[in-house]
Structure formats: structure tokens, C-alpha cells
Amino acid sequence: MKPVLSASALREGEMTACEVDGVSVLVCRVNGAFHAVANRCSHARQVLTEGKLNGHELTCPLHGARFDVRTGRHLAPPATEPIKTFPVSVQGDQICVEVTQEDKPRRPQFGPLY
Numbered sequence: 858m859k860p861v862l863s864a865s866a867l868r869e870g871e872m873t874a875c876e877v878d879g880v881s882v883l884v885c886r887v888n889g890a891f892h893a894v895a896n897r898c899s900h901a902r903q904v905l906t907e908g909k910l911n912g913h914e915l916t917c918p919l920h921g922a923r924f925d926v927r928t929g930r931h932l933a934p935p936a937t938e939p940i941k942t943f944p945v946s947v948q949g950d951q952i953c954v955e956v957t958q959e960d961k962p963r964r965p966q967f968g969p970l971y
Contacts, residue, residue: 858953874906877956885926887913892926893954895941
């Protein structure tokens with residue numbers, strides 16, 4: 858788990874994007890609990906930072922797809938797939954998020970040029 862920001866920096870009902878090992882993660886505070894999800898919509902890959910957070914429901918700013926930040930489950934079309942969630946813990950005043958090797962972006966591989 859990596860510390861991403863101070864718990865006191867995020868008020869109730871707020872969200873902020875953080876970079877964790879090359880992965881853009883959206884951290885949300887809802888009902889005193891912290892949740893972390895991928896900062897991209899599963900429908901059109903739109904950044905969710907500019908979306909709306911209403912309780913546990915996150916709405917994509919592009920086409921209005923909605924997701925539950927607790928589970929990543931899609932709640933409304935046009936999305937048909939969930940978004941990735943990440944484990945979160947609070948250590949002292951630090952919000953920590955865990956990103957696995959599989960979550961990290963793959964490096965491009967180039968073969969021999971002939």
C-alpha cells in the first residue's frame with residue numbers, strides 16, 4: 858500500500874485523482890469511508906475526475922454512465938462493464954492505496970525492425 862494523500866485533505870463527498878505507480882486512481886470519501894477506483898470510465902475511457910459524486914454513485918461527465926465507488930459496478934448505461942476498484946486503508950492521517958503489478962500500464966514492446 859502506498860500513501861497517496863492526507864485523509865484531512867479530502868472532505869465528505871469529495872474526490873481527487875492520484876497517481877499510484879503509473880495508475881490514475883480516483884479516491885472518494887463517502888459516509889466517512891474512503892474508496893479508490895480507476896479514473897477512467899469503462900465505456901469510453903473518459904477521465905472520471907470531472908464527473909459528479911452523489912453518495913456512492915459516480916457519474917461519468919461524457920455520456921452519463923454511473924458506477925458504485927464501493928464495488929465499481931456499473932449502474933447505468935452506456936457502460937456495461939464495471940470499473941476497477943483498489944484496496945484502501947488509512948494509516949494515521951494517510952490514505953493508502955494498493956495497486957498490483959497487473960494494474961500497472963504495460964510498457965510497449967518493440968520487436969526487431971527489418
